[in-house]
Every structure is written in structure tokens, then in C-alpha cells.
Amino acid sequence: xxxxxxxxxxxxxxxxxxxxxxxxxxxxxxxxxxxxxxxxxxxxxxxxxxxxxxxxxxxxxxxxxxxxxxxxxxxxxxxxxxxxxxxxxxxxxxxxxxxxxxxxxxxxxxxxxxxxxxxxxxxxxxxxxxxxxxxxxxxxxxxxxxxxxxxxxxxxxxxxxxxxxxxxxxxxxxxxxxxxxxxxxxxxxxxxxxxxxxxxxxxxxxxxxxxxxxxxxxxxxxxxxxxxxxxxxxxxxx
Amino acid sequence: xxxxxxxxxxxxxxxxxxxxxxxxxxxxxxxxxxxxxxxxxxxxxxxxxxxxxxxxxxxxxxxxxxxxxxxxxxxxxxxxxxxxxxxxxxxxxxxxxxxxxxxxxxxxxxxxxxxxxxxxxxxxxxxxxxxxxxxxxxxxxxxxxxxxxxxxxxxxxxxxxxxxxxxxxxxxxxxxxxxxxxxxxxxxxxxxxxxxxxxxxxxxxxxxxxxxxxxxxxxxxxxxxxxxxxxxxxxxxxxxxxxxxxxxxxxxxxxxxxxxxxxxxxxxxxxxxxxxxxxxxxxxxxxxxxxxxxxxxxxxxxxxxxxxxxxxxxxxxxxxxxxxxxxxxxxxxxxxxxxxxxxxxxxxxxxxxxxxxxxxxxxxxxxxxxxxxxxxxxxxxxxxx
Numbered sequence: 001x002x003x004x005x006x007x008x009x010x011x012x013x014x015x016x017x018x019x020x021x022x023x024x025x026x027x028x029x030x031x032x033x034x035x036x037x038x039x040x041x042x043x044x045x046x047x048x049x050x051x052x053x054x055x056x057x058x059x060x061x062x063x064x065x066x067x068x069x070x071x072x073x074x075x076x077x078x079x080x081x082x083x084x085x086x087x088x089x090x091x092x093x094x095x096x097x098x099x100x101x102x103x104x105x106x107x108x109x110x111x112x113x114x115x116x117x118x119x120x121x122x123x124x125x126x127x128x129x130x131x132x133x134x135x136x137x138x139x140x141x142x143x144x145x146x147x148x149x150x151x152x153x154x155x156x157x158x159x160x161x162x163x164x165x166x167x168x169x170x171x172x173x174x175x176x177x178x179x180x181x182x183x184x185x186x187x188x189x190x191x192x193x194x195x196x197x198x199x200x201x202x203x204x205x206x207x208x209x210x211x212x213x214x215x216x217x218x219x220x221x222x223x224x225x226x227x228x229x230x231x232x233x234x235x236x237x238x
Numbered sequence: 239x240x241x242x243x244x245x246x247x248x249x250x251x252x253x254x255x256x257x258x259x260x261x262x263x264x265x266x267x268x269x270x271x272x273x274x275x276x277x278x279x280x281x282x283x284x285x286x287x288x289x290x291x292x293x294x295x296x297x298x299x300x301x302x303x304x305x306x307x308x309x310x311x312x313x314x315x316x317x318x319x320x321x322x323x324x325x326x327x328x329x330x331x332x333x334x335x336x337x338x339x340x341x342x343x344x345x346x347x348x349x350x351x352x353x354x355x356x357x358x359x360x361x362x363x364x365x366x367x368x369x370x371x372x373x374x375x376x377x378x379x380x381x382x383x384x385x386x387x388x389x390x391x392x393x394x395x396x397x398x399x400x401x402x403x404x405x406x407x408x409x410x411x412x413x414x415x416x417x418x419x420x421x422x423x424x425x426x427x428x429x430x431x432x433x434x435x436x437x438x439x440x441x442x443x444x445x446x447x448x449x450x451x452x453x454x455x456x457x458x459x460x461x462x463x464x465x466x467x468x469x470x471x472x473x474x475x476x477x478x479x480x481x482x483x484x485x486x487x488x489x490x491x492x493x494x495x496x497x498x499x500x501x502x503x504x505x506x507x508x509x510x511x512x513x514x515x516x517x518x519x520x521x522x523x524x525x526x527x528x529x530x531x532x533x534x535x536x537x538x539x540x541x542x543x544x545x546x547x548x549x550x551x552x553x554x555x556x557x558x559x560x561x562x563x564x565x566x567x568x569x570x571x572x573x574x575x576x577x578x579x580x581x582x583x584x585x586x587x588x589x590x591x592x593x594x595x596x597x598x599x600x601x602x603x604x605x606x607x608x609x610x611x612x613x614x615x616x617x618x619x620x621x622x623x
Contacts, residue, residue: 069445
């Protein structure tokens with residue numbers, strides 16, 4: 001599990017995260033909220049890209065605050081980005097293999113680990129293709145394979161289905177649901193697609209203006225009046 | 239040579255022809271052209287270093303000619319101080335210059351793009367000023383070893399086994415080939431993959447476990463190591479070292495030529511060396527001022543940026559590959575192209591594919607509408623060439 005203790009992040013006068021406290025359980029946790037709520041900032045704090053002004057992050061009894069971004073990756077935190085970031089100049093195989101080799105994966109295990117990750121996302125047959133030749137959806141799946149290769153402990157997915165058609169979103173949802181069981185990784189999913197969040201996440205944490213406004217079982221959280229108010233506005237609720 | 243298949247010509251045949259030309263030319267051409275070819279080989283290594291920095295990592299360095307001067311200065315100074323054997327001198331010069339490169343790379347950890355270009359250009363200008371005042375070591379006293387009463391170029395003594403211009407040309411070619419092998423070993427190994435990730439996105443590279451700081455400094459260190467070795471070779475070449483050959487604008491010309499020839503490609507680096515050193519000699523021989531090259535390079539750069547961003551070698555490989563695929567397709571008329579194909583969409587096995595083009599994102603969707611279409615087995619390394 002991941003414990004967030006009093007996390008606060010400020011960008012100038014803007015408070016992006018405001019004393020966030022939560023304990024994310026093992027499984028898949030949805031991280032939702034309106035635009036600008038602080039979801040990506042929280043992922044950036046978890047992956048070491050943003051240093052919090054105060055507070056700390058403890059994951060599986062390991063204090064992460066002192067670890068830089070690439071050391072967190074080696075520790076086991078993997079992530080995807082809102083804008084897909086598969087490396088266009090490398091093949092599908094090399095895209096996944098380079099994560100394995102730079103996160104401390106043993107060379108003798110690489111072929112199997114990469115093969116397992118590619119099979120998981122359904123890209124085994126395309127492993128020698130250059131990523132620049134793939135469709136947008138497949139590049140998203142390459143990113144997912146990069147996030148699960150080796151032995152990830154935490155997988156952070158930042159809008160992995162953004163811009164995908166419904167069929168590919170469903171395919172992505174199936175893959176995300178299988179991550180915790182197949183890779184034993186705590187998964188955090190940020191997305192605006194509530195159907196995807198509902199189908200993938202056992203629990204959900206809702207941020208609004210950097211504050212936690214709801215946290216619990218996904219179905220209960222999505223039915224919460226405060227959450228609906230944050231998403232839709234007070235007038236619409238009433 | 240005839241045994242090379244048509245498909246292999248772009249990647250094997252053309253390089254073999256170029257290499258054979260480099261080996262065959264010395265007995266045929268005169269001493270002047272041997273010296274020109276020696277300089278071209280040296281500048282090809284400098285271009286390769288710049289190609290790695292900018293083409294593979296995305297770090298713009300406009301100070302590589304100044305680094306070449308640092309290599310030349312270091313080689314002469316080390317030789318005068320310790321009289322090292324030539325191979326050891328090459329290595330030591332490379333290591334010292336590589337260390338200087340790492341120091342220069344430190345600002346690159348915070349800067350990128352135009353800002354890094356400006357900083358490195360200013361560095362080149364500063365080094366040029368230092369060189370103008372301090373000169374190259376010519377047997378004087380003190381750390382600088384420069385005696386102002388001894389004018390003229392400074393030439394590094396050659397080893398006995400490479401005393402003649404032809405022998406030194408072979409020696410230069412061998413060392414340059416080793417530098418290319420060193421660069422390719424990095425590009426196709428763990429550093430190359432890390433650099434590709436950094437070039438795409440530093441946050442994504444970090445998230446993949448890449449130590450961005452380390453690999454950026456490694457890129458500067460490697461590029462400057464190779465450039466330092468090139469500086470040592472230049473010091474021993476016929477012209478030797480003169481403070482006037484390392485002006486800051488030379489770095490700008492080098493960047494333009496490398497972009498025009500093919501950034502990040504080894505064969506682009508070879509062509510850049512030829513353009514930098516052989517073209518001026520050709521113009522000189524036909525009575526045209528070599529300054530005219532600046533206009534040619536400028537026009538060529540604009541043409542390249544607009545028409546073929548991969549540079550001349552990138553375009554050549556692409557065109558030869560396309561021609562080869564067309565010929566194969568013509569030889570196998572039984573294979574019927576699917577509806578989504580274009581003229582490039584033929585696999586090595588002769589099977590048609592849909593919309594496969596270099597960087598063809600717009601065509602990058604999965605083949606549809608044709609039951610026969612399959613993606614080609616193109617490795618990233620082939621693509622990267």
C-alpha cells in the first residue's frame with residue numbers, strides 16, 4: 001500500500017495539492033477529479049518529478065521522498081503519461097527492453113520479461129516494428145507494456161485511454177484490470193472516463209482544487225453528492 | 239561486389255563502395271589530395287560526435303570545433319611533456335578532451351535547445367580568443383609551452399611508421415574507423431537506447447529508469463573523446479595546427495553541413511567530412527573561392543530542411559530502398575497490392591503492406607481492408623540508420 005501523509009504542493013500562488021492524506025490499498029485505485037484538481041501532480045509526486053513542499057510518501061514501508069525519479073523507477077514505480085511517450089525511434093521490443101535494462105532487470109531474464117509484457121498487451125507479433133509505424137492505440141499499449149515489464153510494484157497510468165475509440169478503450173480496460181493480478185502491482189488509474197474507472201478500480205480517490213473530497217469504494221464514491229457536485233456543478237445537481 | 243543483392247545496396251553496397259574508394263584513392267591521387275582526404279576523415283569523426291549529441295540525444299553543441307582545438311592543443315602539449323607513443327597519445331588526448339567535454343556538458347543538464355546552442359557557441363568564441371593569445375604549444379616554456387618568437391603552424395611529430403603522408407592517411411583512416419566502431423557500439427547498446435529515450439522526452443526517460451544526467455554527460459564525454467582523438471590526428475596532419483582554423487563560425491558551418499549530410503547517421507558524418515574538406519579543395523582547384531561554399535551550404539541546408547529532414551544520406555537510403563522495393567515488386571507480378579498500399583508498401587518478402595513509410599504516423603494505422611497485408615519486419619536499428 002501507499003501512504004500519502006500531508007502532501008502539499010504549491011506552484012507559486014497556486015496550491016496544487018493541499019495537505020493530502022490517504023492510504024492507497026493494493027489493487028487498482030482510481031484517481032479522479034475535474035481538470036486542474038491535482039491528479040497529475042499527485043502522480044508526479046509519486047514518480048519523483050515534483051518535490052512536495054511538505055509531507056511524505058511511504059510505499060510498501062519504503063520512504064520514497066529521498067529517491068530521485070530514475071531511482072524510483074528502479075525501486076518499482078512505473079508510469080505512463082497523458083501524452084503518449086513510447087519512443088518513436090526504437091522498435092516495440094527495444095521500447096520495452098530498455099525499461100527492463102534501465103530498471104535493473106537481469107539480462108538473462110530480459111527476453112522472457114519483455115515477451116511476457118508484450119504478450120500481455122497483445123503486441124507479440126509486432127515486436128520488431130518501429131513504434132513510429134504503429135497506430136495511436138498500439139503506441140498506448142506499448143506504453144502499458146513498458147509500465148509492467150519486469151517487477152513493477154506500483155503502476156501509475158495517466159489517462160491511458162485518452163483519445164482511443166471505444167473498442168480500444170475496452171481492450172485497455174481489460175488489460176488494466178489484469179495488471180494487479182498478473183504483475184502484483186498496485187495500480188493507480190487517472191482518467192475522466194467514469195465507465196473505465198468504474199470497471200477497473202475497486203476504490204477511488206477524488207481530488208478537487210488539490211483536496212481529497214472523497215475516498216472509498218468506487219461505486220460509493222461516484223454516487224457521492226460532493227463528487228457529483230465537483231464534476232457537474234451545484235446547479236445541475238439541484 | 240556483384241554478389242550484393244539489390245536490397246542490400248543502400249546499407250551494404252554504398253558503404254563498401256565509399257570504403258573501397260577511400261582505400262584505393264591514395265595510390266591514384268597526388269599528395270595534395272591525400273592530405274585533403276586525411277582532413278576529411280578527421281572531420282568526419284568530429285561530425286560524428288556532433289551527430290551523436292544533436293541527432294541522437296538532442297543536445298545542440300556549437301562548440302565542437304573548439305573541442306577539436308582543445309584536442310590538438312592537448313596532443314601537442316602531452317607529446318612535448320611526456321613524448322608518449324602515438325597510440326597512447328591518441329588515447330590520452332581523447333580522455334583529457336572527453337573530461338573537458340563532461341565539464342562542458344554540465345550546463346547542458348540545465349539548458350537545452352537555443353540556450354545550449356548559445357552557451358556552447360560562446361564557449362567556442364572564448365576558446366578562440368584564448369587560443370589567439372596563448373597559441374599552440376611550440377616548444378616554449380611553462381604550462382602553455384608557447385614561444386611567440388616561433389611563428390607558423392604547430393605540427394605534432396608523426397610516429398616513424400606513419401611518417402609519410404600516405405602512411406599517415408592509412409593511420410588516420412584506421413583510427414577514424416575505430417572511432418566509428420566505438421560510436422556504433424554505443425548507439426546500438428544500452429546508451430543508445432537511453433539517448434533515444436532522452437531525445438523523445440526526459441521525463442519519460444526518467445520514468446523508464448534512465449539516469450538522464452549520467453547519459454547526457456556520457457554523450458558529451460563520448461563526442462568530445464572522439465573529437466579529441468580527431469584533434470590529435472589533425473595535429474599530426476600536414477597542415478598542423480593554426481589558431482585561425484578554429485574560428486567559432488567553423489562550428490556553425492559544421493552544424494549546417496552535418497544537418498545537410500544527415501544528422502545522427504554514420505554515413506552522414508562521412509559525407510559531412512567530405513563536404514567540409516574535399517569540397518573547398520575542389521573549388522580551390524577550379525579557381526572558385528571556397529567562401530562560396532558558405533552560400534552553397536546555406537542553400538543546401540534550406541533545401542534539406544524543407545525537402546528531406548533526414549539529410550542527403552537519409553534521403554539517399556530512403557530513395558535507394560524504395561527503388562529496390564519497386565524492382566522487387568516488379569519482379570513478382572503475382573503479388574497484388576491491397577487497396578491501402580502506396581508505392582513504398584512492399585515487404586522484404588514481397589508481400590504488400592499498408593501505409594508503411596518512415597515516420598508515417600498518418601498511415602500508421604493497422605492494415606485494414608486487405609486480408610493479405612502484414613507489417614514489415616523493420617528493426618529499429620535499421621530505421622534509425
